[in-house]
Amino acid sequence: MNVANPMPSATPAASLVRTLGLVSALCGVIIVGAYQGTYEAAAANRRIALERTVFKIIPAAKSMTEWQATARGIRPAGGEAAEGAIKFYAAYAEDGSLAGIAVEGAAKGYADVVRILYGYSPDCQCINGIGVVATKETPGIGDKIITDKAFLANFKALDVKLDQALAKLANEVKVVKHGSKTDAWQIDAISGATVTSRAVGKAINDSAQALLPILLPEIEKLRKKES
Amino acid sequence: MSPESLSQIFLSAALANNFVLAMFLGLCPFLGVSARMDTAFPMGLASAFVMLVASLCAFGLNLLLSMFHLEFLRLIAYIVVIASAVQLVEMILKKHSPALFRALGIYLPLITTNCAVLGVALFQTAREYSFLQSLAFSLGAGAGFTLALVLMASVRERLQLSDVPGVVQGTALSLMLAGLLSMAFMGFAGLGA
Amino acid sequence: MKDLSQAKNFDEFMEGIWRQNPVFVMVLGMCPALAVTVSAVNALAMGFATTFVLVCSCLLVSLMRKLVPKEVRIATYIVIIATFVTVVDYVIQAVSLELYEALGAFIQLIVVNCIILGRAEAHASKHPPATAMLNALGMGIGFTIGLFALGGVREILGAGKLFGVSLFGANFQPWVVMVLPPGGFFVLGAWLLLFAAIRRKKGIPPAESKGCHVA
Amino acid sequence: MSSSVEIRSAPHIKSPRSVEMIMRNVVFSLLPVCAFFVYQYGISAAASILVVTAACLLTERLFVRLGRQSGDLSDYSATITGVLLGLTLPPGFPLWMGFVAGFTAIALGKALFGGIGFNVFNPALVGRAFVQAAFPAAIATYTPSFLPGRFTEFIPSSLAWPLMAPADTAAWLKGMQIDAWTGATPLAKWKFEGTLTDAGDLLTSLAGHMAVGPSPALILLCGAYLALRRFMDWRIPAAILGSAGLTAWLIYAIGGTKYPDPFFMLFSGGLILGAVYMATDMATSPVTPRGMWLYGSLIGVLTVMIRYYGGLPEGVMYAILLANAATPLIEQITQPTPFGKGASIRAGRSATYTLHPDYISREEAAAKMSKKRFFKNKPKKP
Known part of the structure; x- marks a missing residue:
């Protein structure tokens, strides 16, 4: 790449600059054209994929809006995302009532970061479904978090109640050894895929610890919306 | 922001998700220069250095591009800026540190923009790493690349003296060796999780 | 006369598919070849994306071959290639997000695939548009075939499927290693061994990777 | 070999300690370890070791014939690889996977590099790493030792059909009703x-019923024997x-x-x-x-x-x-420094060529010879 190579040139500099300018202009036009042409479709694709995941986690949902939470409280997403903001989605049932909230979580798994989306129900203060957004875990072992029925059963009513002061979870979400789940805030690990199971637990715990104390006091904001 | 800690990112890029052996980035220089230790090691260092430069450039550029909502120019901007920056560094090295230039300089044009270098820039952007995370990522990637090159060179130098069957010689043998090394590196999976 | 030019065109086209197959003969563009070929679909998608970039860039380079002074040749080519890669990147996003996520950053890495720069530099910059496109198309199809040969084998062994269709019944034990990084090296290595063995039998001298030394 | 000078690869040892003799002794020292392993896990373990060893020997034979490589079955090296590989696999490992492991060990770990003495990686471990990556679930399934009826009944996963997934051992083990059984190592x-x-x-x-390999004490004893006899x-x-x-x-x-x-x-x-x-x-x-x-x-x-x-x-x-x-x-x-040459060798080492000034790699030799270039008008450096 002789981009800045001060080679003694036989061609006059003006000609070089002119050619480069011409090429850049041409390429600029092509890129902008492609970007404009595909923008709508790509955005629609992304929205559909997201909605599909959210609606799978919260079966009652029919529509959703995107929100973000910062230390100062929650507000509808849009414009610049603030630094360190947590994204979540409020899902509404057909009659406009709040069906649940889908929250993003991520933690380092066996091969790479495992990204999940979990459904939070403010009524029971519990998690009632998870979906995996991205995972590169070993096929046949780590990807059991999507397929293993016993593991998914953990997320029927996973307890994430806040403590008295509404400052943190009353009980940390914990991943325990396969077959030794005793409390509602524990996750029964998949035998043979302990590392990935732990990543899911950590992702939920970290995200819930950060989000719920901000979210719960302002939950009415979400209920009112669109009803 | 990615949830990984700095040490996790470094270890993952260097060992568990090694750029060459797990992500297949930079295979051309890897197979081309790993025949001898005395070229492999400087090549590794030079690549690590270029990766660092690329990572810094990419981080700054990404900030700039997002500020003006010009994300669609990212690829072109990355490749042009990284190439120019490396060229600039090469010239500065030549002027101020001729010894270092002699050691690394001949490799710099070869790696100005290869998969591994552009990969550092693209992956750190895709994973939304912060500045320090990007730094850890590029340092880890460079260390991992050097390690893979040195190990490969160590093995290949020895195989020069072996009675390798004729059919296997050449690129096929290098690929098989890389596969075996990659298998050994799988032991690092989940490191620091 | 016409027959002759047709035969020549056919030659230009077939060069990349067989005699100079980028994957099996020249061993170029291995980074995407190994990273994304965990399934046949991914392999084909990557192959088509590369073919598109290859054909478009070669066409443009060939059209501009008289305009571009040789001092800024490489820089121009890179900018052109990067443009079409960006285009492909956006098109795939619009077509299928799933595919886009499976291929990840490797679509953008097509930019540094040395087949493309190599073709632009060695062929398109010296030939008229039609010939350049034919040659590029052949190369692209050859690359796609190579990727498919890798992706097919890896999907069949690594998941017991081809194009997502189960081949051996539910009880088949997949060889997970094939979809992991070492499997990529082993499968490509095995293909090269096979070709080396054939070549040896026919008495053709072994091929060596020419590497990518453009700069 | 008809020539009077026999050229061999490492290990270089003066007679009467031929490579064969060393290898034979290693095999003998492994026999008690194998016997104990079979005592722990019964016929499944015995079958596993036999199949893996047979796979190694067959593969060795195939490649020695095919590639005209040095090496012979009688040098015991393939036997050692097979036995060691068998000992590292879980006793209930499906036999067909064991065969794959044995084949890979010799093919990828040894024949690829030119046979005995030229292998870069330990062949047994290459086989083990391959099946670890290929069949991660099967290789993590360990059965406890000293199960009742281990000498009359195979562990069900052992007898899985070739290329098919093994049966679930956990259910079979539950039926055993052993106190505190566990499949985890x-x-x-x-x-x-x-x-x-x-x-x-x-x-x-x-x-008790532990999911472990052969006894470390026994291995140390056998190792001590080998070490004592040099x-x-x-x-x-x-x-x-x-x-x-x-x-x-x-x-x-x-x-x-x-x-x-x-x-x-x-x-x-x-x-x-x-x-x-x-x-x-x-x-x-x-x-x-x-x-x-x-x-x-x-x-x-x-x-x-x-x-x-x-x-x-x-x-x-x-x-x-x-x-x-x-x-x-x-x-x-x-590399040990020859007496009196410390300084000059250190200086030489810090310079480039470590082996020989004339030494060039195969790739370079090929590059020098080949006339055809991919990039015909390779840009020249000023």
Whole structure:
């Protein structure tokens, strides 16, 4: 790449600059054209994929809006995302009532970061479904978090109640050894895929610890919306 | 922001998700220069250095591009800026540190923009790493690349003296060796999780 | 006369598919070849994306071959290639997000695939548009075939499927290693061994990777 | 060989210690270990060792014929590979997978490089690593030892149809109704459940139904025999066990209860088997004494690091494979300096060519010879 190579040139500099300018202009036009042409479709694709995941986690949902939470409280997403903001989605049932909230979580798994989306129900203060957004875990072992029925059963009513002061979870979400789940805030690990199971637990715990104390006091904001 | 800690990112890029052996980035220089230790090691260092430069450039550029909502120019901007920056560094090295230039300089044009270098820039952007995370990522990637090159060179130098069957010689043998090394590196999976 | 030019065109086209197959003969563009070929679909998608970039860039380079002074040749080519890669990147996003996520950053890495720069530099910059496109198309199809040969084998062994269709019944034990990084090296290595063995039998001298030394 | 001078690869040893003799003794020393393994796990283990060894011998035979390579079945090296590989696999490992492991061990680990003496990695471990990556679920399924009826009944997963997934062993084991049965190895139990197994029990492997390999005590005894008769260098096992023990002890002393005691680290998993029989493979370990210490310590430290901080509970195999790759490098660094030449050699070493000034690689030779270039008008550097 002789981009800045001060080679003694036989061609006059003006000609070089002119050619480069011409090429850049041409390429600029092509890129902008492609970007404009595909923008709508790509955005629609992304929205559909997201909605599909959210609606799978919260079966009652029919529509959703995107929100973000910062230390100062929650507000509808849009414009610049603030630094360190947590994204979540409020899902509404057909009659406009709040069906649940889908929250993003991520933690380092066996091969790479495992990204999940979990459904939070403010009524029971519990998690009632998870979906995996991205995972590169070993096929046949780590990807059991999507397929293993016993593991998914953990997320029927996973307890994430806040403590008295509404400052943190009353009980940390914990991943325990396969077959030794005793409390509602524990996750029964998949035998043979302990590392990935732990990543899911950590992702939920970290995200819930950060989000719920901000979210719960302002939950009415979400209920009112669109009803 | 990615949830990984700095040490996790470094270890993952260097060992568990090694750029060459797990992500297949930079295979051309890897197979081309790993025949001898005395070229492999400087090549590794030079690549690590270029990766660092690329990572810094990419981080700054990404900030700039997002500020003006010009994300669609990212690829072109990355490749042009990284190439120019490396060229600039090469010239500065030549002027101020001729010894270092002699050691690394001949490799710099070869790696100005290869998969591994552009990969550092693209992956750190895709994973939304912060500045320090990007730094850890590029340092880890460079260390991992050097390690893979040195190990490969160590093995290949020895195989020069072996009675390798004729059919296997050449690129096929290098690929098989890389596969075996990659298998050994799988032991690092989940490191620091 | 016409027959002759047709035969020549056919030659230009077939060069990349067989005699100079980028994957099996020249061993170029291995980074995407190994990273994304965990399934046949991914392999084909990557192959088509590369073919598109290859054909478009070669066409443009060939059209501009008289305009571009040789001092800024490489820089121009890179900018052109990067443009079409960006285009492909956006098109795939619009077509299928799933595919886009499976291929990840490797679509953008097509930019540094040395087949493309190599073709632009060695062929398109010296030939008229039609010939350049034919040659590029052949190369692209050859690359796609190579990727498919890798992706097919890896999907069949690594998941017991081809194009997502189960081949051996539910009880088949997949060889997970094939979809992991070492499997990529082993499968490509095995293909090269096979070709080396054939070549040896026919008495053709072994091929060596020419590497990518453009700069 | 008809020539009067026989050229052989490492190991170079003066007669009467031929390679065959050493190898034969290694095989003999492995027999008690195998016998005990069979006593622990019954006919499944016996079948496993036999099938894997047969696969190794067949593959060796095939490649020796095919590739006109040096080496012969009578040199026992393929037998050692097979037996060692069989000992590292879980006893209920499907036999067809065992066959795959044996084939890969010889084909990828040895024949590829030109046969005996030229292999870069320990063939048995190449086979083991391959099946670990290919069939991660099957290889993590361990059955407890001393099951009743182990001499009359196969573990069901052993007899899986070729290419098919094995039967579920867990259900079969539940039917056994053994107290405190568990399919997890002591290392996996420690790593994922936080329960420690007594180091003394691990050493003998005699107590209760544990999912462990052959007894470390027995392996140490057999290793001691080999070392005493000078068929094996004692430095490598000593360096591995010393460094692993020391690292584990240091972490234990600093980190406390979070980490297991060093004895548990030493006697659990395959560390002893790896240290005594795998790491000492002559073709893949350094020949210089200082190199042996360095090589051994590298394995020991890596093993503990992978066990503590990696995703997998066991790391000996990977540690040895990595050290194998580094062996030529280690040998280069630790070349003994001839007396009186210290300064000049050090100077030479810091310069470029380590082997010979005229030495060029095969690639370069090919590059020099080939006339055809891909990029016809390669841009010239000013």
